[in-house]
Amino acid sequence: MTISIVRKKLSIATGKAAYFVKGIGCVSAIGTVLVAFRTLTAQAAVISNSELSVDIRNDNGAINSLLFDRKEFYRKGTFVSDFGFQVGSDTSTFVLNSALQNIGQPVTVSKNNNSVSVTGRYTQGGSAIDFTRTYSLVPNHNVLRITTNFINSGADTLLSYFDTYDPDQGIAQRNGYGTYNDVFSIATGNGTAKVGQATDISGLSVVIGSLDPDVTVASGFPFKIGDGKTLNNFFSSPFDGNGSYVDNGTHIGLRKLLSAGNSFTFTVDQGFGTTPIKAKQEFITVNKGGEPVPEPQTIFGSVTAIAFGIMLGKIRSKKFHKSRT
Structure with a gap:
């Protein structure tokens, strides 16, 4: 080492x-x-295109690093790019696989061409749910697609499944840890998607969302989902930052009853852009087009946030004299 x-x-x-x-x-x-303690960085399976590169940990299947436009999005600050499971609201069944090496759910990681598959069986609380979580890049677009297939090999189970992120793309540009955070809907040719967006003051942005009608999305709070209580709060009261500028996370999940012997697929897209509009457009295009559904209370904030970004960046830069990674 x-x-x-x-x-x-x-x-x-x-x-x-x-x-x-x-x-x-x-x-x-x-x-x-x-x-x-000693720290070992897991070897990673890498998928990439000309603008977007994603490293997946080979020990737990979490995102180890994500670079867009040569800027790191997740492996900065506290490194939050995690996923996990829980049975319903039972906090004793909570498991987490994190960017910081935690392995709550044993998995096998394999790479095939330009995709990475993470397979395992979730067995907490007497459940027996087989899953395959596949990371891939949508061709010709700056979109990371995470598709998870579930098969219930046991009794009926209310499954809680989630991804939790703390986008810190501003650090590489000396803009600090904060992002503008919002939750909104996008009408597409495939249906209505719910998304969360986190944008640095320079405009560098990620949109995370799904077309699944049962999806839950939050952006701007909490900082991360790291335990069952926080997960339950996320599902019961998902937070919409309404364009607020804070150092908190963006999260997405699904709480769904999976009957014995049944299966389902949950797809999450992450669209990246050098501006909020470009990130939205990446998400929209790969889901057969559409338009964002505006929220009246956030229209002004979305228009003015980036307009004031440069000025705010100059003010904030005075507070960041230390070299940050």
Whole structure:
């Protein structure tokens, strides 16, 4: 293992500032080592096109890194690009596979041409749900498609399945950790999609959504879904940031009754663009066209957010004298 000193901002139980030092552990702002441990970065299966590159961890199937326009979106800050499962609202059955190496759900990862498949069987709470989670890039578009096929090999199960992200694409541009966050609908040729969007002050943006009628989407809160209680709150009261600028996450999930012997498929698209409009257009185009359905309370915010972005960036840049990764 190569040891390199790379500082990463972390959230810890005390809420105090701390940094991750690769090969050493978690270090407080004054240099005290809080936890000593070795860190191994999993080898990754890579899929890419000319603009978009995605690394999938080969130990747990989570996104290890995602680059668009040569800017890292997820492997910055606290590294949140995770997925997980739960039976209904039973928090004792919560499992998470995270960008930070957590393996709550055992999986097998395999690469085939320009796609990566993650397979496993979720068995918490007496369930027996086989799944295949496939990452692929939509040809000729800057869209990551995550398609998960489920087969219930056990009894009827209310399945809670989710992805949780903290987009930090502004860090590479010295714009800080925050994004403008919004949730809205898009009418497409295949139906109405619900999406969450996170946009850096420069305009670099990601739209995450699905056409599934049962999908739940939040953007702007919470920071991440890391436990069953937070997951239940996400499903019961999904948050819409309405264009607010904060350092919080964008999340998508499905809580669905899967009868014994039945199967279903859940597809999530992530569209990327150098402006919010371009990111939306990528999502729209791969889903047979359509138009965003505007929210009256956010129309002004969506128009003005990027217009003030450059000015805000200059103000915020004064606060970021430290070198960040």
